[in-house]
Amino acid sequence: MKKSQHMAEMLEKEHTKASPFQSTIKAETGNNVVAPHANNCSIGRDFNTTVNIYPGTQVNPRPFGRREICADDLQETQRQHKFKLKMKYQNISEGCARRGKSVLLSSVYTKLCITESDSGKINDEHEVWQNQATSRAEASQETWISINKIFKQLPHQQKFIRTVLTKGIAGIGKTVSVQKFILNWVEGKANQDVSFIFLFSFRELSAITMKELSLMDLVCSFYPEIQYVKLEAYKVLFIFDGLDEYQCPLKFFSKRCASITDCEPLGVLLSNLIERNLLPSALLWITSRPAAANDIPPEFVDQVTEIRGFNDHQKEEYFKKKFRKKENLANRIIAHVKSSRSLHIMCHIPVFCWISAAVFEQMLTEDDEEIPSTLTQMYSRFLLIQINIKNKKYHGDIERNITKVLKRDKDVVMKLAEFAFQQLEKGRIMFCKDDFSECGVDVFNTALYSVFCTEIFKEDVAFIEEKFYCFVHLTIQEYLAALHVFHLFVGKKMDSLFFFFKVKPRALHGLHKCAVDKALEYEDGRFDLFLRFLLGMSLDTNQQLLKDLLPSVISSSESIKKTTQYIIKVLKKRALSPERCINLLHCLVELNDHSLLEEIQKSKDTGSTKLTETQCTALSYVLTMPGEVIDIFDLQRWKVSEEGLRRLAPVIKYSRKA
Numbered sequence: 001m002k003k004s005q006h007m008a009e010m011l012e013k014e015h016t017k018a019s020p021f022q023s024t025i026k027a028e029t030g031n032n033v034v035a036p037h038a039n040n041c042s043i044g045r046d047f048n049t050t051v052n053i054y055p056g057t058q059v060n061p062r063p064f065g066r067r068e069i070c071a072d073d074l075q076e077t078q079r080q081h082k083f084k085l086k087m088k089y090q091n092i093s094e095g096c097a098r099r100g101k102s103v104l105l106s107s108v109y110t111k112l113c114i115t116e117s118d119s120g121k122i123n124d125e126h127e128v129w130q131n132q133a134t135s136r137a138e139a140s141q142e143t144w145i146s147i148n149k150i151f152k153q154l155p156h157q158q159k160f161i162r163t164v165l166t167k168g169i170a171g172i173g174k175t176v177s178v179q180k181f182i183l184n185w186v187e188g189k190a191n192q193d194v195s196f197i198f199l200f201s202f203r204e205l206s207a208i209t210m211k212e213l214s215l216m217d218l219v220c221s222f223y224p225e226i227q228y229v230k231l232e233a234y235k236v237l238f239i240f241d242g243l244d245e246y247q248c249p250l251k252f253f254s255k256r257c258a259s260i261t262d263c264e265p266l267g268v269l270l271s272n273l274i275e276r277n278l279l280p281s282a283l284l285w286i287t288s289r290p291a292a293a294n295d296i297p298p299e300f301v302d303q304v305t306e307i308r309g310f311n312d313h314q315k316e317e318y319f320k321k322k323f324r325k326k327e328n329l330a331n332r333i334i335a336h337v338k339s340s341r342s343l344h345i346m347c348h349i350p351v352f353c354w355i356s357a358a359v360f361e362q363m364l365t366e367d368d369e370e371i372p373s374t375l376t377q378m379y380s381r382f383l384l385i386q387i388n389i390k391n392k393k394y395h396g397d398i399e400r401n402i403t404k405v406l407k408r409d410k411d412v413v414m415k416l417a418e419f420a421f422q423q424l425e426k427g428r429i430m431f432c433k434d435d436f437s438e439c440g441v442d443v444f445n446t447a448l449y450s451v452f453c454t455e456i457f458k459e460d461v462a463f464i465e466e467k468f469y470c471f472v473h474l475t476i477q478e479y480l481a482a483l484h485v486f487h488l489f490v491g492k493k494m495d496s497l498f499f500f501f502k503v504k505p506r507a508l509h510g511l512h513k514c515a516v517d518k519a520l521e522y523e524d525g526r527f528d529l530f531l532r533f534l535l536g537m538s539l540d541t542n543q544q545l546l547k548d549l550l551p552s553v554i555s556s557s558e559s560i561k562k563t564t565q566y567i568i569k570v571l572k573k574r575a576l577s578p579e580r581c582i583n584l585l586h587c588l589v590e591l592n593d594h595s596l597l598e599e600i601q602k603s604k605d606t607g608s609t610k611l612t613e614t615q616c617t618a619l620s621y622v623l624t625m626p627g628e629v630i631d632i633f634d635l636q637r638w639k640v641s642e643e644g645l646r647r648l649a650p651v652i653k654y655s656r657k658a
Contacts, residue, residue, distance in 0.1 A: 531587060
C-alpha cells in the first residue's frame with residue numbers, strides 16, 4: 001500500500017511539473033500502478049479530472065482525445081462549444097477593446113467588400129497603397145465573395161477548397177469578418193456541414209511559452225469541452241487570425257508531423273497543419289496583412305481572398321448607423337469626408353471611420369471652424385479629444401479648450417510616443433509588460449494608456465502566462481512615433497536619433513530630407529505613414545494644435561518650401577516604384593502643396609504627347625482620386641513606355657471602356 005501510494009504521489013508530482021493541467025492519480029489498496037511516463041500519458045490530461053485505477057487494472061497509453069463518444073454526448077459537446085463561441089464573439093468593441101465598451105455585432109455590422117485575389121500572387125504592397133481602388137471596385141470585373149461562401153468553389157474553379165488565405169490591411173475588418181462568420185455558423189445560418197470551428201489569434205499563439213505541445217493540447221487548452229472528440233472523424237475548421245502578428249517563425253518543409261498527439265514546437269505543428277500532413281481533412285482559414293501573407297508557400301493555399309473594407313455606399317452606411325439618432329450630423333460628416341481626398345481614401349478603413357467619427361462628433365457639434373482636412377490634422381485632433389475625454393471621466397475636468405494639455409498628460413503622451421517610435425523602428429506591433437518597463441512606461445498607473453493601447457486578454461489558457469498589448473491601430477503607433485521625433489527636433493535633442501538617421505539634421509528641411517530618404521529605403525512601406533505625419537506636424541496650424549506637447553513652436557514656411565521642392569525633384573529624377581511615388585504625392589498633399597498634381601491635371605486636360613513613368617503614376621493618382629467610375633480612358637492621347645502603361649493599369653482596370 002505504501003509503495004503504491006508513494007508511486008502515485010511521485011507520478012502526480014512529475015505530471016504537475018510537465019503539464020499545465022491539474023489532476024490526480026489514485027491507486028486502490030494493495031495494488032501497483034502500471035502507467036506510462038507522465039510526459040506522454042493521457043492520464044491526468046483531462047481538465048481537473050481524477051482518474052481511479054481499480055484492482056487488477058493495468059493502465060496503457062491512450063492517445064489524448066481518442067475516446068469514442070456517443071451521439072448524445074457529441075450533440076451536447078457541440079451545444080456547449082457553440083454556446084461558448086456565441087458568448088465570446090457576439091459582442092464587438094470599436095477601436096479599443098476595453099471591457100464594458102461593447103455592443104452586439106449584429107447591430108453595427110456593415111457588410112465588407114471581399115473579392116477573389118489574383119490567383120497565385122499575393123500582394124506585398126504596404127497597406128495604405130491599397131486604399132486607392134476600393135471605392136471603384138464595383139466597376140471592375142472582380143469576383144465578389146460572400147463571407148459565408150469563402151470555402152465554396154467559384155464558377156471557374158474545379159478544385160476542392162481546403163485552405164483559404166484572406167489578406168487585408170490593418171483595421172480593414174478581417175477579425176470582424178471572422179466573428180461574423182462564426183456567429184452565422186453558431187446561429188445555424190451557414191456552413192452547417194462543419195461540426196466544429198476553432199478560432200486562434202496569432203497574437204495569443206505568440207504568447208505560448210511551452211517548447212513542445214501536441215495539436216490536441218493546443219485545441220483543448222482553448223476549447224476544453226472537446227477533449228474527447230475524435231477530430232479526424234468530423235469536419236472541422238481551424239481559423240488562424242492575424243498571421244502578421246505571429247512573432248515566431250513557421251517551420252515549412254522541416255520535420256514531418258502527422259499525428260494530433262505528437263508533441264512538437266508550435267511552429268512545426270502549424271506548418272504541418274498548413275502543409276496537409278496534419279489533419280488533411282480539416283478546413284483552414286488564415287487572415288493576414290498583405291506583406292506577411294507571403295510567409296505561406298502558395299502551393300498550400302487553395303483560395304486567396306482580399307477584404308477591401310468599405311466602398312462609398314458602406315462608408316455612408318457606417319456613419320448613418322453610428323449616428324442613427326443624429327441624422328443631420330451624419331450627413332455633415334459624410335459631406336466633409338467626401339470633400340477631402342485623404343480622408344475619403346482613409347475612410348475605407350473601418351477603424352479610421354471610428355477615429356473620424358470621434359473627431360467630427362465633437363467638432364461639428366461645436367461648430368469648430370478648423371475642420372481637419374489632412375491625416376495629421378485628424379490624428380492631432382483625435383489625440384487631444386481623447387485626452388480631454390479621459391480628463392472629464394477620471395478627473396472631472398471641465399476644460400472646454402480641447403487643445404489644452406496638462407503637464408501630467410504631456411509626460412504620459414511623450415513617454416508613450418517614445419515607446420511607439422522605438423517599437424516601430426524594430427518592426428514590432430505587439431508588446432509585453434517588460435517592453436514598457438524598459439522604456440520607463442508604467443502602463444498600469446494611468447488611464448491615458450487605455451485610450452491608445454489595448455490589452456490582449458486570454459483567460460484560462462494555461463500555455464499563456466502573461467498579458468500582451470498593442471496600439472488600438474497601427475496608424476496610432478505611427479502618429480505617436482512621428483510626434484516623438486518632431487518633439488526631439490524642436491527640443492534640439494537629435495543626438496538620440498543619430499542611429500536612426502545616421503546624421504544630425506539642424507534645419508527642419510534637413511530633417512524632412514532625412515525622413516524622406518529613410519522611408520524610401522523600406523520596400524515594405526514601414527515608415528510611409530510615419531513620414532506623412534512627421535511632415536504634417538511641421539505645418540504652423542498643426543504646431544499650434546500641439547503647442548502644449550512641444551517644447552516650442554518653430555517657423556516652418558521656408559523649410560516646407562524646400563521640402564516640397566526636394567520631394568518633387570525626387571519624383572521627377574529618381575526611378576521609383578508606383579507605390580513610392582504615390583506615398584510622396586500623399587506627402588505633398590499633407591504639406592498643402594498641390595503644384596505637381598495641378599501640373600498633371602493640365603496634362604490630363606491637354607493630352608500631352610509624352611509622359612514619364614512618374615507622370616504616369618501621378619496621372620493614375622489624379623484620375624482615380626474622385627472616387628467615381630471612369631467612362632472612357634483613351635490611351636491614344638499619350639505616348640507612354642511599357643512601364644508607364646503598367647502604372648496606368650489601375651485607371652484601365654476601373655474604367656468602363658479603355
